[in-house]
């Protein structure tokens with residue numbers, strides 16, 4: 368049976384500055400307003416346009432149009448050299464406004480940000496997200512500049528909010544929820560969905576999926592086994608229905624994934640590989656002073672059912688290798704036995720800043736283990752990754768070479 372479309376209200380807002388670079392230049396110089404403007408990195412006749420104003424886009428000027436061709440085709444066209452200091456100023460102003468609404472608001476790039484209002488109803492004080500979206504538009508005009516417009520998208524997860532922010536440009540405001548989700552999909556092409564590029568479109572087409580509406584109603588098994596051939600199929604199945612997958616939050620996940628050089632079904636050997644993954648993830652968490660509450664394991668097999676994954680969100684956040692390993696073993700115990708594993712991934716999610724005093728409440732071994740882990744990390748920083756590892760990690764004959772076998776599980780350093 369198909370999972371129902373997420374019935375909860377849309378509480379994620381994505382805000383995207385319209386034609387950011389060109390609009391910023393038009394804000395700074397009123398003589399450029401209403402005119403076709405292009406931005407390039409080094410100004411000369413052959414310079415290529417890297418950003419264009421709406422007026423320029425309406426005349427067919429796109430990314431990659433040459434300065435000389437644009438001037439020839441469009442009378443009054445102005446090409447400007449990019450001015451990063453201006454764009455950084457706008458970026459900082461936008462961020463400050465977004466963080467007024469939630470301390471967890473994040474910038475996704477120089478000109479777009481996300482405010483997640485889930486579990487933050489206190490901030491809303493009974494107001495609708497549309498109302499707040501309109502207020503943000505007004506504040507941007509008042510506090511950054513009267514020529515500045517943004518598109519606001521509201522949705523049930525980050526991906527859907529980003530999709531909604533693409534509608535009715537410029538100066539748009541669009542909400543996607545369970546009532547109009549199917550209608551919205553029926554208006555779009557596959558490549559208009561965020562993160563679906565032409566290569567992925569080909570793979571979807573090969574599975575008989577030609578529209579976002581058909582994508583929505585494709586069985587999870589088909590997405591997981593045929594189209595994405597990884598846990599990403601599961602993520603898309605959830606994402607398209609408005610559920611958060613935790614995996615678009617950038618810094619909030621830390622993962623390792625490996626393709627095994629020697630396939631194995633030996634639980635001891637697999638446990639050793641989980642151990643190494645846990646140690647590496649712990650090291651990254653420690654280095655960034657983070658801890659994680661959620662843990663996800665993924666295994667790929669050569670034979671049916673081809674893939675398995677399990678995840679769990681725990682009450683307390685942890686950051687040590689031994690803690691992550693213990694959690695991993697609990698999840699791993701639920702996997703089907705005796706299947707040869709070809710690839711595996713461990714992802715720590717729901718990552719948050721580490722607070723030492725909080726951990727000690729739950730774990731009396733905490734302080735000693737923390738100091739040990741810090742010492743090991745220092746040795747490894749000096750002598751190379753995995754110079755010092757707990758003995759369990761050596762039980763495997765598989766060299767742990769990092770690879771990225773399944774798409775978008777994020778890494779960070």
Ligand SMILES: [Mg+2]
Nearest residue numbers: 383384386478
């Ligand atoms: Mg933009």
